[in-house]
Amino acid sequence: MNLRRLETFLAIVDAGTVTAASVYLQAGQPALTKQLKALESELGLQLFDHESNRLHLNAAGREVLPMARHIVQCVNEMKSSVQLITSNRHAS
Amino acid sequence: MNLRRLETFLAIVDAGTVTAASVYLQAGQPALTKQLKALESELGLQLFDHESNRLHLNAAGREVLPMARHIVQCVNEMKSSVQLITSNRHAS
DNA sequence: CATGCTTACGGATCACGTAACCATG
DNA sequence: CATGGTTACGTGATCCGTAAGCATG
Numbered sequence: 674m675n676l677r678r679l680e681t682f683l684a685i686v687d688a689g690t691v692t693a694a695s696v697y698l699q700a701g702q703p704a705l706t707k708q709l710k711a712l713e714s715e716l717g718l719q720l721f722d723h724e725s726n727r728l729h730l731n732a733a734g735r736e737v738l739p740m741a742r743h744i745v746q747c748v749n750e751m752k753s754s755v756q757l758i759t760s761n762r763h764a765s
Numbered sequence: 766m767n768l769r770r771l772e773t774f775l776a777i778v779d780a781g782t783v784t785a786a787s788v789y790l791q792a793g794q795p796a797l798t799k800q801l802k803a804l805e806s807e808l809g810l811q812l813f814d815h816e817s818n819r820l821h822l823n824a825a826g827r828e829v830l831p832m833a834r835h836i837v838q839c840v841n842e843m844k845s846s847v848q849l850i851t852s853n854r855h856a857s
Numbered sequence: 858c859a860t861g862c863t864t865a866c867g868g869a870t871c872a873c874g875t876a877a878c879c880a881t882g
Numbered sequence: 883c884a885t886g887g888t889t890a891c892g893t894g895a896t897c898c899g900t901a902a903g904c905a906t907g
Contacts (some may be wrong), residue, residue, distance in 0.1 A: 674768050674840055677897095692861060701899055706863060708897090716847045726861050726906040733850055740843040747839060748766055751832040755808045758825055769872095784886060793874055798888060800872085818881040818886050864903075871896070878889070 676748060678712040679741045681705050682720065686730060686738060768840060770804040771833045773797050774812065778822060778830060 681694070685705060688694035695702045713719055720734035730738070773786070777797065780786040787794045805811055812826035822830070 674844070676766050676768055690861065691863095702862070703864080703900085704898055710863090711897095716844075718847055718851055723862080726904090728862075733854075736850055737843065737847065740839070740846060744836060744839045744843065747832070747836045751829065751836065752766070752808075754832060755810055755829065758828055759810055762825075782886065783888095794887070795875085795889080796873055802888090803872095815887080818879090820887075858907105860906085862903105862905080865901085867898105867900090869896105869898080871894105873892105873894080875892095876890085878887105880887080881885085882883105 674715065675711075676745070678708045678715075679745055681708040682712055682741055683738075683745060685709060685721075685728065686734075690727065766807065767803075768837070770800045770807075771837055773800040774804055774833055775830075775837060777801060777813075777820065778826075782819065 681698070684694040684698050685691055688697050691702050691705050691709070695705050698705070709721070713721075716737070718733050718737070719731060720737060721728040722731050773790070776786040776790050777783055780789050783794050783797050783801070787797050790797070801813070805813075808829070810825050810829070811823060812829060813820040814823050
């Protein structure tokens with residue numbers, strides 16, 4: 674399980690398309706497509722309908738989404754806490 | 766930020782030594798040492814005292830520990846939920 | 858035919874395992 | 883000197899970006 678893939682998943686959901694997410698993340702579309710496929714493969718679960726030429730979040734994706742958000746949020750909070758620790762360490 | 770590194774961190778704390786953690790994780794000591802160093806480098810923060818020939822969790826490590834545990838726990842819960850989803854999917 | 862996703866492929870980076878080394882109790 | 887951690891190094895896997903291809907509205 675890779676955090677980068679979860680962040681990519683969230684970015685694609687929030688941006689609406691892989692293309693828009695790639696602009697936001699300053700990465701190439703192919704990279705995001707492959708990360709998403711890797712995530713779906715790893716979970717053994719399709720998160721989007723890949724049938725049309727646009728991706729659509731499916732039922733499973735909607736169930737996984739809040740958990741992925743929570744994990745990424747916790748990671749960001751940990752990063753903030755670490756920065757706080759180092760700041761206090763320097764202040765003391 | 767890599768989840769594998771957090772899991773390694775927890776394993777080292779729980780097992781007490783890198784050696785014991787490497788047995789538990791079925792990996793080599795060098796790999797765990799390097800993952801730990803990578804994590805500390807990434808956070809910009811020493812989590813252990815590296816002075817003796819045994820690692821000792823320091824104050825910063827004790828602060829980060831519960832957050833790391835929470836993140837890993839959330840990831841495991843997500844994995845379980847995904848398995849549940851796929852089970853139900855197969856049942857229906 | 859414009860938009861958006863996917864696949865192919867080459868290069869770079871990362872991660873591991875074996876082996877050798879260093880430090881401490 | 884036994885135990886535990888670290889460094890060196892070569893190999894295998896992973897990831898990305900460019901380029902090309904495919905599908906749909």
